[in-house]
Amino acid sequence: MAEPDIPWMPKIRDTKILTIRNDADVGLWSGLVTAAVPIFNDKIMKALKYNIVTEGKANVIVKVAGAGKDDPKLGATATHGVARRWKGNQGIEEAEIYLPATPWQSHRNVLQMILMHEMAHAAGLEEHASDGVFMTLPNVDQNGNISATKGGRKMPAFFFTNKTITRMRAIW
Numbered sequence: 001m002a003e004p005d006i007p008w009m010p011k012i013r014d015t016k017i018l019t020i021r022n023d024a025d026v027g028l029w030s031g032l033v034t035a036a037v038p039i040f041n042d043k044i045m046k047a048l049k050y051n052i053v054t055e056g057k058a059n060v061i062v063k064v065a066g067a068g069k070d071d072p073k074l075g076a077t078a079t080h081g082v083a084r085r086w087k088g089n090q091g092i093e094e095a096e097i098y099l100p101a102t103p104w105q106s107h108r109n110v111l112q113m114i115l116m117h118e119m120a121h122a123a124g125l126e127e128h129a130s131d132g133v134f135m136t137l138p139n140v141d142q143n144g145n146i147s148a149t150k151g152g153r154k155m156p157a158f159f160f161t162n163k164t165i166t167r168m169r170a171i172w
């Protein structure tokens with residue numbers, strides 16, 4: 001059975017905005033949130049919008065995994081991160097994105113893909129798509145081009161499939 005997508009609580013959903021704070025602006029992840037947020041916002045077709053906040057409270061916090069003792073374990077071969085979401089009676093109340101400290105592929109395209117993929121989970125999506133940023137297992141060539149299948153549509157330019165956008169609209 002497919003896991004259903006999970007909406008945020010109505011108070012947040014009504015605004016169509018998730019604030020995001022970057023606690024991962026270090027090492028190879030430097031500048032990635034700043035770069036990825038406008039691309040995500042554009043490609044998700046106004047289903048919702050991420051707004052970067054530089055301090056204080058935020059709906060979604062981005063971290064590099066490994067600093068905290070309760071952080072999820074991401075292996076040295078990680079091509080993905082983890083999105084943790086805390087749910088109340090009315091939906092998601094807060095979320096954290098953990099990025100791998102030592103991703104298997106460190107091409108900037110791959111890092112952007114990892115981050116935007118987890119931003120989609122943090123926004124409430126569960127089951128992966130067959131193509132685009134929200135696919136399960138990307139193929140990456142030596143130039144950092146990403147595709148779902150050999151000969152498939154290459155990223156960048158990044159995209160979400162129509163089905164993924166429709167699902168996002170359904171919970172926002």
Ligand SMILES: [Zn+2]
Binds near residue numbers: 080121
């Ligand atoms: Zn995923």
